[in-house]
Amino acid sequence: MPSTADLPPDPRRADWRWQLRHRLTARDLGRDELPAWPCLVTPYYASLADLSDPDDPIARQFLPDPSELLPDGFGPDPFGEDGPAAIAPGIKQRFPDRILAQVNLTCAANCRHCTRRGLLGRAHAASLPDLLAALKARPKVREVLLSGGDPLLLPDDALLAWVDALADLPQLDAIRLCTRTPVTLPMRWTLPLVRRLARSKCLWVQTQFNHPRELTSQSIAACARLVDHGIPVSNQSVLLKGINDDPAVMAELCAKLQRARVRPYYIFLCDPIAGIGHFRTDPAAAPALRESLLSNLGGLACPRLVADLPAAPHKQDVLGR
Ligand code: SF4
Incomplete structure (x- = not known):
């Protein structure tokens, strides 16, 4: 074909x-x-x-x-997003200073390696009143992650209603828009939308480029539009077997991200989720990847290689040998 x-x-x-x-x-x-x-x-x-x-x-x-x-021995929800972490429909808290709200349950592209692939079909989208109530009851929370699915699939006015309501709260230092649209739908970042989002001074965009070929002229232009309007963009790659687990590929990705003024922030080991076990890399190879990146990239271009482990109090660095 x-x-x-x-x-x-x-x-x-x-x-x-x-x-x-x-x-x-x-x-x-x-x-x-x-x-x-x-x-x-x-x-x-x-x-x-x-x-x-x-x-x-x-x-x-x-x-x-x-x-x-194929059976891989994993379940659909090792992080308890449907269980202990859920504090209201579509609203989760795993860490004391952050709350995640699933403001939309669909994506521009369904990633085969999606951590929430087993949950989105039965999830409920968050409501703004529930989120505001959850924040009021938790004054130590200082960051909100607007996630999904992908929040950028909302129409402009609906997305801005979330951002504007949160930007007014003195309790919050940061609103993170967690979106893969710079990769899968870069034309979503129209100038009018970016200008309106840029009025909120505490907004960060967090995306997921996994391979250097994803940095096209369109995706680079979308990221530039955000950065030019004062909205920082950071990247969280997922380490995927046969896709980007080659140190040269990952170094090229990080260098291209830096050139696009996107901060390479994390590389996550692929999560232990049912249906994506074939993407998981050999954990024993991870320290060598880390060493290679440290040796070939300056600090600003070098992401932390981390694992998100169920019940761990924070992301765990994968350390060198
Ligand atoms: S964009 Fe994110 S939430 Fe959507 S399918 Fe991909 S990994 Fe999952």
Whole structure:
């Protein structure tokens, strides 16, 4: 099947709403759907992939893989997001100074390695009154993560209602927008939206570039628009077997992120979640990756290599040998 990059240019593809309306399914891509986690991807992100290559590092992030069905010994919710961490529908607290609100339950592309892939189908979106009440009852919370799904799939006014309400609270030092749209839907970052978001002085954008090929002229322009308007952008990659677990690939990614003024912040070891075990790398190889990055990148370009462990009080650094 030809890559969607071979399709003739269509100016409508520059509109984020068009991209969402025309998201591709497994059937559109000539693949079988798998139960539990549907394949869904924007034409833009699919166009970055070589669909004829079974090892393509972009395609593997959105195409269903029968390995997902193999038993891997993991459950769908090791972090208790549906259990102890849930304080109201769609509102979670795992750490004392932060609260996460799932303000939307869909994404521009369904990542095969998604940590919440087993939860989103039965999740409830957060409500703003519930979030404000949770913050009032927890005065030590100083950061809110607006997450999902992806909050950038909300219409502008709905997204700004969340941001504006939170930006007014003296209790908060930071609002994090957790979104993969700089990678999968960069045209979402229109100038009017960025200008309105930039009125909030405590907003940070946190995204997830996993491979250097994801840094296209469009994604770089989206990040530049944010940074130029005073909104810091940081990146949290996920270490994915066969996709970016090569030190040279990861170093290239970090260097390109720095050039785009996106701070490479974390590399997460892939979480122990049911259905994504085939993406997990050998933990014994992680220290060598860390050493290689430290040796080849300056501090500003070098992310922390960490593991998010169930019940741990904070992210755990994966230390050198
Ligand atoms: S964008 Fe985030 S929440 Fe959405 S599928 Fe990807 S990893 Fe999961």
